[in-house]
Amino acid sequence: MKNDKIDRIIDKHGCEPSSLIQILLEIQSENHWLPKEALEKVSKKLKVPLSRIQHIATFYKAFSLVPKGRHEIHICMGTACHVRGAPRVLDTVKDLTGIKPGETDLDLKFSLETVNCLGCCALGPVMEVDGKHHGRMVPAMTADVLRNYD
Amino acid sequence: MARINSPAELEELRKGILSKRDPNKRCITLCSGSACHASSSEEVAVSIEEEIKKQGLSAEVDFRKTGCHGFCERGPIIVIHPEEICYLQIEPEDVPEIVSQTIKENKVIERLLYTDPSTDEKIIHESEIPFYKNQERLVFGSNGNIDPKSIDDYLALGGYSALAKALSRMTSGQVLEEVKKSNLRGRGGGGFPTGRKWEESRNAPGEIKYVIVNADEGDPGAYMDRSLLEGNPHSILEGLTIGAYAIGSHEGYIYVRQEYPLAVENVTIAIKKAEEYGFLGKNILGSGFDFTIKVHQGAGAFVCGESSALMTALEGRAGEPRPKYIHTAVKGVWDRPSVLNNVETWANVPLIINKGADWFTQIGTEKSKGTKIFSLVGKINHTGLVEVPMGITLRDIIYGIGGGIPGGKRFKAVQTGGPSGGCIPEELLDLKVGFDELTKAGSMMGSGGMIVMDEDTCMVDVARYFLDFLTDESCGKCVPCREGMRQMLKILTNITKGKGKEGDIELLEELSEVAGDASLCALGRTAPNPFLSTLRYFRDEYEAHIREKRCPACSCKELISYYIDPVECKACMACLRKCPSEAIVGGKNLIHVIDQDKCTKCGTCFEVCPPRFAAAKKISGEPVPSPIPLEARVIVRESKEK
Numbered sequence: 092m093k094n095d096k097i098d099r100i101i102d103k104h105g106c107e108p109s110s111l112i113q114i115l116l117e118i119q120s121e122n123h124w125l126p127k128e129a130l131e132k133v134s135k136k137l138k139v140p141l142s143r144i145q146h147i148a149t150f151y152k153a154f155s156l157v158p159k160g161r162h163e164i165h166i167c168m169g170t171a172c173h174v175r176g177a178p179r180v181l182d183t184v185k186d187l188t189g190i191k192p193g194e195t196d197l198d199l200k201f202s203l204e205t206v207n208c209l210g211c212c213a214l215g216p217v218m219e220v221d222g223k224h225h226g227r228m229v230p231a232m233t234a235d236v237l238r239n240y241d
Numbered sequence: 242m243a244r245i246n247s248p249a250e251l252e253e254l255r256k257g258i259l260s261k262r263d264p265n266k267r268c269i270t271l272c273s274g275s276a277c278h279a280s281s282s283e284e285v286a287v288s289i290e291e292e293i294k295k296q297g298l299s300a301e302v303d304f305r306k307t308g309c310h311g312f313c314e315r316g317p318i319i320v321i322h323p324e325e326i327c328y329l330q331i332e333p334e335d336v337p338e339i340v341s342q343t344i345k346e347n348k349v350i351e352r353l354l355y356t357d358p359s360t361d362e363k364i365i366h367e368s369e370i371p372f373y374k375n376q377e378r379l380v381f382g383s384n385g386n387i388d389p390k391s392i393d394d395y396l397a398l399g400g401y402s403a404l405a406k407a408l409s410r411m412t413s414g415q416v417l418e419e420v421k422k423s424n425l426r427g428r429g430g431g432g433f434p435t436g437r438k439w440e441e442s443r444n445a446p447g448e449i450k451y452v453i454v455n456a457d458e459g460d461p462g463a464y465m466d467r468s469l470l471e472g473n474p475h476s477i478l479e480g481l482t483i484g485a486y487a488i489g490s491h492e493g494y495i496y497v498r499q500e501y502p503l504a505v506e507n508v509t510i511a512i513k514k515a516e517e518y519g520f521l522g523k524n525i526l527g528s529g530f531d532f533t534i535k536v537h538q539g540a541g542a543f544v545c546g547e548s549s550a551l552m553t554a555l556e557g558r559a560g561e562p563r564p565k566y567i568h569t570a571v572k573g574v575w576d577r578p579s580v581l582n583n584v585e586t587w588a589n590v591p592l593i594i595n596k597g598a599d600w601f602t603q604i605g606t607e608k609s610k611g612t613k614i615f616s617l618v619g620k621i622n623h624t625g626l627v628e629v630p631m632g633i634t635l636r637d638i639i640y641g642i643g644g645g646i647p648g649g650k651r652f653k654a655v656q657t658g659g660p661s662g663g664c665i666p667e668e669l670l671d672l673k674v675g676f677d678e679l680t681k682a683g684s685m686m687g688s689g690g691m692i693v694m695d696e697d698t699c700m701v702d703v704a705r706y707f708l709d710f711l712t713d714e715s716c717g718k719c720v721p722c723r724e725g726m727r728q729m730l731k732i733l734t735n736i737t738k739g740k741g742k743e744g745d746i747e748l749l750e751e752l753s754e755v756a757g758d759a760s761l762c763a764l765g766r767t768a769p770n771p772f773l774s775t776l777r778y779f780r781d782e783y784e785a786h787i788r789e790k791r792c793p794a795c796s797c798k799e800l801i802s803y804y805i806d807p808v809e810c811k812a813c814m815a816c817l818r819k820c821p822s823e824a825i826v827g828g829k830n831l832i833h834v835i836d837q838d839k840c841t842k843c844g845t846c847f848e849v850c851p852p853r854f855a856a857a858k859k860i861s862g863e864p865v866p867s868p869i870p871l872e873a874r875v876i877v878r879e880s881k882e883k
Contacts, residue, residue: 109557112540116499143558150559150716152541153499169461170656170692171618173706178798179843183821186841206500207543207710210464211276212618213313213625224279230843231819 096121097129101136108137112147115154124155160195160202162240164188165219169208172215176229180216181205183230187237200241244519247527248405254518255402258393267302267344268322270385271331274309274468275503281333282317288336296340305394308384308472311626312372315355320367320385327367328353358622358644372623375641377604379612380588381465381628384472389507392514395475401520403591407483408528411594416487417443420590422598424610429455429546429583430661430687431763432609432676438580441570443488445578450490452481453574453581456497456504457551459543460659461710463690465614465626466584470497470504473588474511478534480590482521485532488580492533496551499538509536543660543714547762548573548581550716561716562762583688585614605631609675609686617643619692620650629674636670639693650695653794654778658687660707660714661767663774664700683774685767699796700779701786705733707771715764722765725756729772738799741787746776791862798842801861805846807832807869809856812876816846816857832874837865 100117104110111133118129125148134141148154166181185191188201195202209217214226218236225236245251269289273282289304310318315329321343328339328350335353342348354363355370364370367385387394395401407416421436442450454477458466470477481493497504512534515521523531537555544550545560552574554560573579589611593601602610609631615638618624622644629638635655639645646652654664663684665672672678676686694703708730717723729752732745753769760766776783785791792800805816805825810832817825817833824840827833833856835846850857 107557109555111557112554113538113557116538116540146559147540150542151539154540168710170659170690170706171462171624173461174619174692174694174698174703176844182841183843186821207459208461208464209275209279210467210501211279211313212462212464212616213276213316214279215618217279226279229845229848230821231845231849234821 094132097132098136101133106136108139111137111139111144112151115144115148119154123159124157157195158199160199162200162221163202163204164237165204165206165209166192167207167209167215167217167219168205169212169215171208171212172217175215177216179230180218180228180233183233184218184237187234201237242517244517244522245526246519246524248409251396251401251405251526255396255399258397262397265323268305269302269339269344270305270307270320270322272308272310272316272318272385273306274313274316274384274471275464275501276309276313277316277318278503280316282331284333285317285319285331285336288333289340292336292340293344296345298340298344302344305388307387308389309468309626310367310385311376311378311381311468311628312370312623313626314622314624325366325368327355327365327370329355371644372625372627372642375637376628377612377630378628379592379604380476380585381469381473381614381626383476384468387473389472389474390510392475392511392518395473399595400475401479403594404479404482404520405526407486407594408526408530413443413487413489416483416594419598420484420487420593423593423601424598424608425586425589425593425601426609426676427583428585428589428613428688430658430685432686435582435586438568438570438582439484439488441568442490442578442580445571447577449492449577450488451574451577451579452485452488452490452493453551453555453579454481454493454495454497454587455546455548455551455581455583456495456501457539457546458498458501458584458688459546459714460688460690462618462656462692463616463659463688465616465689467501467504468626469584469588469614470501471507474504474508475515476588476591477508477584478511478515478521480587481534482525482532483590483594484580484582484587486530488578490580491531493535494555494574495534495536496539496545496555497536499540505536505538512536542716543710544716544762544764547764550762551581552579559716561718562764564761585689606673606675606678608677613674613686613689615689615691617691617693619656620646620695620698621693622647631675632673634671634673635665638674638691639670643693646693646695648695650697652693653696653698654694654700654775656684656692656694656703656771657690658685658770659690660711661685661763661770662687662690663770664694664703664778665774666778683777684770697794697796699737699792699794700775700782701733701792702737702794702796704772704775705730705737708733708768711764711768715768719759719761719765721756721759722761722768725752725760725765726768728752729756729769733772736783736786737792737797739786739790739797741783743787745787746780746783750776785862789862793861795859795861797861801842801859802837802865803840803842803844803846804835804837804858804860804865805833805850806856806858807834807874809854811854811856813851813854815849815851819845819849821845827874830876830878832869832876834868834874 426432550560550562
């Protein structure tokens with residue numbers, strides 16, 4: 092991530108330590124993960140110790156300290172999806188991609204995450220790939236969906 | 242836009258907006274909430290716009306992308322005004338017909354209407370569909386009529402009149418008294434009286450005070466706050482501003498999950514518009530009252546729904562709760578008095594100010610007033626958001642509005658209150674919904690998630706699911722929650738895997754007691770509820786898992802097996818082709834057999850086996866019958882020719 096981009100984000104939030112989370116969120120959304128250099132820069136500019144930034148970056152689920160794959164798979168594990176069979180969908184996706192939730196495969200093709208509710212319970216179980224929702228999933232359908240991504 | 246400087250100017254503006262609107266002009270409203278968005282309402286919107294232009298109707302018909310209509314099961318939804326013709330499950334291909342038939346020719350398209358499953362009758366009007374007919378949509382009703390990005394739409398429906406009334410005709414004390422009198426209780430979980438919380442903050446020492454909207458809706462299966470914030474953001478801003486006036490605050494925050502990008506977008510636009518019109522900022526409506534609102538995005542932590550954790554997060558730190566010997570209403574954000582209420586609570590405030598506490602208290606039960614929005618999800622025919630008066634029975638919600646359980650299955654339980662709540666069994670279906678009634682049944686109101694479960698749901702697995710969720714979300718600050726949950730999860734997981742032993746239930750009860758008594762915040766204190774309530778009503782399921790290694794609902798993977806009944810199997814190859822692990826042996830005219838060593842128990846065979854054969858079976862607690870010998874697997878079909 093370019094230095095001036097980080098500067099721009101920090102300046103936008105007025106260089107306030109109370110905006111730390113908002114700044115990290117914006118870096119995360121632009122860059123898809125938080126590189127160490129970016130965190131050091133934020134630490135210096137906001138005068139917040141790096142340890143506190145690390146605390147926040149590991150506490151909240153939105154942040155990643157490792158690079159993400161080209162395609163992000165989110166499997167909804169909300170209660171409605173759970174009772175409609177989401178665990179079986181997750182198991183099949185784990186088998187197909189060879190990665191567990193929170194992991195990225197070696198080719199940086201897929202990252203797999205579970206989420207706690209995507210708020211479209213009528214479509215459950217839901218699998219979201221790069222922001223596109225695939226509803227009413229059953230294990231047999233997952234392979235067909237994932238085949239469309241490379 | 243020039244600022245509005247007095248209530249009189251606001252009324253002038255409203256008149257101006259209304260005079261430009263012909264109530265008899267055709268208007269197509271399309272649900273564009275997140276759920277419909279996921280079922281491609283955006284594509285439908287594009288084709289509506291194109292089709293109106295193509296058929297030369299731009300002058301005769303308005304088109305409005307609204308917030309969530311609630312009936313998510315049948316989205317995307319179109320309602321055509323003024324007749325209120327409601328079309329469900331619209332696809333882009335349907336649009337040309339809708340425009341040419343209904344808009345041009347005034348003809349109703351039968352196949353897009355709702356069909357009553359019991360009478361096969363087609364229902365034309367939205368309000369007559371049983372899902373809507375039995376609701377009382379006071380807070381949520383406007384969602385389907387306004388474009389959330391347009392402040393004029395909100396003003397046309399009387400928006401900001403409550404704020405004008407409060408600022409011009411009531412003292413801040415009178416506003417507080419009205420809210421106290423209404424007995425409004427917090428819609429986010431605990432049901433604490435809103436007026437009392439406000440009063441505590443109003444009386445707390447300090448010049449600077451804050452009001453905050455809690456939109457960190459984290460309960461899995463609950464999405465009403467998101468739909469309100471996405472669909473009608475001004476109603477929340479108006480409520481928040483009135484609350485700020487009552488307690489003497491000049492700064493407000495909206496804490497919203499970053500997972501809700503549309504809510505963030507719509508509420509940010511709404512704040513900007515409200516500032517332009519003068520409903521926010523300095524000297525609001527000429528009253529001398531100043532108030533500003535900032536949006537803070539949550540970075541994903543369930544515990545931040547808890548008041549003290551949320552306030553810590555607002556300060557830009559990791560959202561860990563603190564003991565609340567001193568309420569946050571007295572010492573909250575930066576140790577200043579802070580009132581935190583849920584989205585739905587704030588949205589109720591303008592209604593109470595406009596229509597009065599006496600009107601509000603007529604709705605509901607003795608101790609729970611007003612209405613509540615529930616997200617009715619899970620094994621239910623009509624998934625969606627429903628707003629009902631307090632005091633309605635669970636049966637009326639699940640069967641009257643929700644249309645019962647799909648697939649002719651039997652109702653088992655309804656889970657309310659999210660991870661802090663519990664499961665309510667069939668025998669309590671006639672329970673009246675209210676804060677205290679639900680707590681007495683071992684559950685709670687919570688933010689309004691209502692997850693329906695049928696006979697295929699294992700209650701031990703449900704308890705394990707919530708413990709798994711909470712273990713993951715525990716912030717780790719206090720030991721009873723951090724360690725207690727972990728041990729409970731371990732034991733429950735063992736039980737669902739058939740490794741449960743005698744004494745496990747008692748140990749779980751003991752751990753529940755400690756976590757319930759000694760945890761720092763409500764997350765830990767209520768965490769044992771899913772276990773305790775399922776144990777209370779479904780003890781037999783726990784015992785079956787532990788003693789017989791059997792899952793009565795045939796749901797726990799380690800305790801079930803799939804097998805194909807050789808008598809029923811017609812060798813149709815459906816399961817054989819679909820099995821992802823190639824565990825099915827067989828062929829054309831050869832009865833199929835599951836290789837148990839290869840089977841991953843994904844359940845695909847069970848799902849694809851044609852119901853008229855129903856040969857694939859799920860069994861638990863009994864050994865898999867050994868496969869029939871090879872030579873007996875050949876099916877000799879009778880020749881079709883005689």
